[in-house]
Amino acid sequence: MNLPPEPKPSDHTADRALLGAADIRRLAAELDVRPTKTLGQNFVIDGNTIRRIVAAAKIDPAETVLEVGPGLGSLTLGLLDAARHVVAIEIDPKLAARLPETIGEFRPEKAGAFTVVTADALKVTELPRQPTALVANLPYNVAVPVVLHLLEHFPTLEHGLVMVQDEVADRLAAPPGSKTYGVPSVKAAWYAGLRKAGVIGMNVFWPAPKISSGLVEFIRREPPQTTASRQEVFAVIDAAFAQRRKTVRAALAGWAGSGAEAERILLAAGVDPSARGEVLDVGAFSRIAQAKTGLLA
Incomplete structure (x- = not known):
């Protein structure tokens, strides 16, 4: 599985200057920035990779795009070429303060089309503009919580493309029954349909x-259509995957109060009590949560 081919020269993003390795290192030196594992900082240093990511994101020119963790602005410039407006959330105040200057240097005509919010993306619940797309190179250590948080709090997000650690990508996009299917897969499926769209090598980042x-x-x-709340459904998901090798009857015994009660709920939901959580889709978990509330009513 690969990224789309590099855009042809006629493409509106292909002839625009993007940040290369020398630019990234110059900016980092100017700011005395050393990428840290704590913030999950790996800066893209290859313009062609940026172009391919932007093409794969299928951005409408009228859209407002949300970017998380823009860093030194590698992806930001590519997004500004494709979207009407870019809102970036950057946790590092030093990097956030430098971004408008970088845009002024490389895309002066787009200065008014960019907004930076200095904050932790996991705590942001309001933005100056309502984004319709999320395109981001997410910090590896918080990628899944960030995706779930943004999908929960920004219902205007209609689509997106996120770059995460490869194994995390596999988990997010995993279908029921696969080895990598788990809590991230099911919770993300509550909000959206997901698929793995490509793999990016290590040598396009600094540090690699x-x-x-x-x-x-x-x-x-x-x-899914259900009378249960999202929180109730997510509680079932957490309980079912807390003990992966057990049947859902056994795994949900604590959540339900007993194994017998778990079986009664599962049968009411139309779920085989001997099945394992990794074969159930988000609709099945929703029925289980609804069945519990219905039996207790």
Whole structure:
């Protein structure tokens, strides 16, 4: 699985200057920035990779794109070429303060089309503009919580493309029954349909990570029809995967109060009590949560 081919010269992003390795190192030196594992900082230093990511994101020119962790602005410039407006959330105040200057240097005509919010993306619940797309090179250590948080708090996000650690990409996009299917897969599926859209090698980053990155595309969809709340459904998911090798009857015994009660709920939900959580889709977990509330009513 590979990224789309590099855009042809006629493409509107192909002839625009993007940050290369020399630019990234110059900016980092100017700011005395040393990429840290704590913030999951790996800066993209290859313009062609940026172009391919932007092409894969399928951005409409009228869209407002949300970027998380823009760092020194590698992806930001490519997004500004494709979207009407880019809102970036950057946790590092030093990097956030430098971004408008970088845009002024490389895309002066786009200065008014960019907004930076200095904050932790896991705590942001309001933005100056409502984004319709999320495109981001996410810090590896918080990628899944960030995706779930943003999908929960920004229902205007209709689609997106996120770059995460390759194994995390596999988990997010995993279908029921696969080895990598788990809590991230099911919770993300509550909000959207997801698929793995490509793999990116290590040598396009500075510093180079020790594992490849994966691209995950998502398209927003309505959650399963259920009278249970999202929190109730997510509680079932957490309980079912807390003990992966057990049947759902055994895994949900604590959540339900007893094994017998778990079996009663599962049968009411139309779920085989001897099945394991990794074969159930988000709809099945929603029925289980609804069945519990219905039996207690």
